[in-house]
Amino acid sequence: MPTENDFLAFAVGGSANVTSQTAYAANTTLTQGGFQSGIANSADLNKVWRQSSIMSAVLAQFIVARTGSPAIDDGTTATLLANLELSSAAVNGDSTKTFSVAPATASTHAVQFGQATNTTSPLALATTAATVANQAVNLGQLAASLASSGYLKIPVISGGVTRIFILQWVRNITATANGSGQATISAAFPITFPNAVLSYSYTPDNEFSSVGAQRIAAQSPTTSGQNVNIDGVTASGPCAISGLIVGY
Structure with missing residues (x-):
């Protein structure tokens, strides 16, 4: 039985006496x-x-x-x-009981779902930076620089605290050895770690010379760079290092 509607249209019959x-x-x-x-x-x-x-x-x-x-x-x-x-x-779960809206063209307009999923739309749905495990990640939290020396940021939850894990790399940082075939190469990180360096690994590769170091020893890093000692290269010759550094 239809739900009651007491409000009835008046004079709607085909022969109703109504002015046109x-x-x-x-x-x-x-x-x-x-x-x-x-x-x-x-x-x-x-x-x-x-x-x-x-x-x-x-x-x-x-x-x-x-x-x-x-x-x-x-x-x-x-x-x-x-x-x-x-x-x-709108009634949740019932597609017949939802409103349709025109595409939004101003900040005060409702956004169509299609606009929210359209990556070319300037009005695509935006999210704030995620701070807990069940929130959507803002694409800006995944910032990266894909240069020869660059970095990648990844949001993580560690011990219930939101952190930005950062993977950085340096490639072919060069120097010139002294007369004994030794050098200290200063590797400046592409960006400064906000908190600390967690780990690092370097190789004494030189892309512009076939001569590689025999020994390598990294000094304690700062959040913005690290000195790496190498030994066993050609006296007064070129040398270089590449490496990966992780932190947050």
Whole structure:
């Protein structure tokens, strides 16, 4: 049985005595000044009542369809108003009870779902930086520089605390050995670690020379760089290192 809607359209029968829309719209004396004293035309009255009754019937049916609650004509407004407010929200899980919106073109507009998933849209749905495990990661938290010496940032949760894990690499950092075939190469990290260096690994490779070091020893790093001692290269010759450094 359909949910009750007491608000019925008036004078909607095929032979209803109702002024035509063309004549009603042209009668600006009536539409602007309303009915005056004297005898009113019944067809004009029916037109006015039909227009208002149709809209009230449609609005009431909208409330019924959206909320599943009846629209009762009992002379009160509180329940109808409450259900109207409820009906303006989409019903979760029911695709027939959702609003459609035009594509957003300004910051005050609702965003279509299609815009939120369209990577070319400047209005694509944005998220703040994730701070707990069940939040979406902001793409900005995955910043990287894919240069020969570069870095990659990855958001992680460590001990319940949000951290940005950073993997950095340096490639072919060169120096010139002294007369004994020794050198200290200063490797500046592409970016400074905000907190600490966790680990590192270097190789004495020289991309521009076939001569490699025989021994390598890294000094304690700072958050922005590290000195690496090498030995066993050609006296006064070129030398170089490459390496990986991780931290947060």
